[in-house]
Amino acid sequence: MNRPVQGTERQRRFAAIVEPLRADLFRFALWLSRDRQVAEDVVQETLLRAWRSLDSLKDAQAAKYWLLTIARREHARLYERKRHVTVNLDDLIATESAMLASEINRPDDEVHTVRRALLTLDDEYREPLMLQVLMGYTTEEIAAHMSLNQGAVLTRLFRARNRLRTALGLNVGDNDNTAGDGEEQ
Amino acid sequence: VTVNCIDFHRSIGANPEARDPALQQHRAACPACEGYAQEMLRLNGLIRSALQVPVPAAQPFKATEPAQRGWLALAASLVAGVGLAGLIWFAAPSSALAKAAAEHIAQEPDSLAVTADRIPDAAIDAELRANGMHLRSALGDVSFYSTCVVQGNKVPHLVVQTTGGPVTVIMLTKATIRTAERFDEQSYHGTLLPLERGAMVVLAKNAAVVDAVADKVRNAIAFD
Numbered sequence: 001m002n003r004p005v006q007g008t009e010r011q012r013r014f015a016a017i018v019e020p021l022r023a024d025l026f027r028f029a030l031w032l033s034r035d036r037q038v039a040e041d042v043v044q045e046t047l048l049r050a051w052r053s054l055d056s057l058k059d060a061q062a063a064k065y066w067l068l069t070i071a072r073r074e075h076a077r078l079y080e081r082k083r084h085v086t087v088n089l090d091d092l093i094a095t096e097s098a099m100l101a102s103e104i105n106r107p108d109d110e111v112h113t114v115r116r117a118l119l120t121l122d123d124e125y126r127e128p129l130m131l132q133v134l135m136g137y138t139t140e141e142i143a144a145h146m147s148l149n150q151g152a153v154l155t156r157l158f159r160a161r162n163r164l165r166t167a168l169g170l171n172v173g174d175n176d177n178t179a180g181d182g183e184e185q
Numbered sequence: 186v187t188v189n190c191i192d193f194h195r196s197i198g199a200n201p202e203a204r205d206p207a208l209q210q211h212r213a214a215c216p217a218c219e220g221y222a223q224e225m226l227r228l229n230g231l232i233r234s235a236l237q238v239p240v241p242a243a244q245p246f247k248a249t250e251p252a253q254r255g256w257l258a259l260a261a262s263l264v265a266g267v268g269l270a271g272l273i274w275f276a277a278p279s280s281a282l283a284k285a286a287a288e289h290i291a292q293e294p295d296s297l298a299v300t301a302d303r304i305p306d307a308a309i310d311a312e313l314r315a316n317g318m319h320l321r322s323a324l325g326d327v328s329f330y331s332t333c334v335v336q337g338n339k340v341p342h343l344v345v346q347t348t349g350g351p352v353t354v355i356m357l358t359k360a361t362i363r364t365a366e367r368f369d370e371q372s373y374h375g376t377l378l379p380l381e382r383g384a385m386v387v388l389a390k391n392a393a394v395v396d397a398v399a400d401k402v403r404n405a406i407a408f409d
Binding site: 010023027030031040052110111114129130132133134139162164165 | 196200232235311332
């Protein structure tokens with residue numbers, strides 16, 4: 001059941017917790033969805049649900065983990081909804097990839113190339129990589145966030161980088177089987 | 186612990202910033218792995234830069250359902266079973282709206298507690314603003330406020346305490362009714378009122394207090 005509002009003190013606490021994390025929240029949603037509109041919807045829905053469950057957050061230090069967990073759930077819900085209207089998912093991804101890649105000014109630089117390569121990674125590889133590199137999550141935190149064991153997380157992280165190296169023409173010997181341990185089937 | 190080249194690649198490939206002493210020892214003794222580690226650190230920096238896409242200016246936080254976009258989105262909602270409620274909402278006879286409201290408050294019995302607790306008008310105003318409304322005059326005597334889902338739409342739900350008992354008000358922001366109507370539904374007495382946008386349902390066990398609260402809320406709340 002919903003709790004009645006407790007007044008402006010609650011609003012101040014919410015703002016103090018959430019505002020510093022809004023950039024992270026948006027980037028997390030954008031890289032999950034590869035769709036700016038879905039990302040903005042995810043952010044709004046996440047804020048709404050975070051507001052309503054603010055009292056459940058006992059430790060402000062855990063706010064980022066709490067917020068991104070909500071966002072992941074909301075993304076799953078909204079993405080499923082969007083997928084129903086997508087005639088061809090590949091077309092969607094191509095469109096959104098072009099949109100995202102066009103946001104930088106120097107299309108020939110390495111960052112642009114890596115960004116395009118990131119867009120081609122499967123979700124299961126891109127998400128743990130994003131959580132580790134962008135959000136600073138430990139392997140243990142990623143495992144909890146994605147409901148995986150730590151071995152599976154390490155395998156996905158290795159494979160994610162390995163596939164990026166291949167996409168960037170850097171891979172000279174390693175293959176995914178080098179990290180065959182730990183991944184769930 | 187001895188680390189070989191495969192172990193090293195596996196560990197550094199998963200986390201280029203790992204500082205395990207055994208990894209450091211292998212790295213110092215193996216030029217190939219030293220090169221791999223440097224390459225992975227550089228790649229990690231590029232990944233970090235690539236992930237840091239520009240972030241748009243923060244949108245105001247609105248406690249409303251994200252807007253559906255176009256008929257395709259509506260079709261998606263239909264498939265998901267969400268939009269169906271919205272269609273019913275628009276097309277529903279007033280009696281269905283009254284019934285939905287009565288059923289909703291039956292799910293939140295605590296909201297109807299007789300209590301001396303009051304929510305400050307400022308807090309109510311902030312909540313309403315997240316729903317495209319605001320207070321233009323004092324409301325007072327509100328003991329409960331929540332954004333609730335009624336027939337698939339997120340709407341403001343508040344309870345006003347009176348000397349004749351609590352009165353529930355639900356702002357049906359997406360409903361359309363032409364004229365005000367009175368109703369009796371599941372032991373509640375109430376009224377449905379058209380608003381500038383949508384409608385408002387006001388209901389209570391005590392019929393004598395319904396109209397006064399309806400007038401008070403309608404006069405106090407304005408749309409942005």
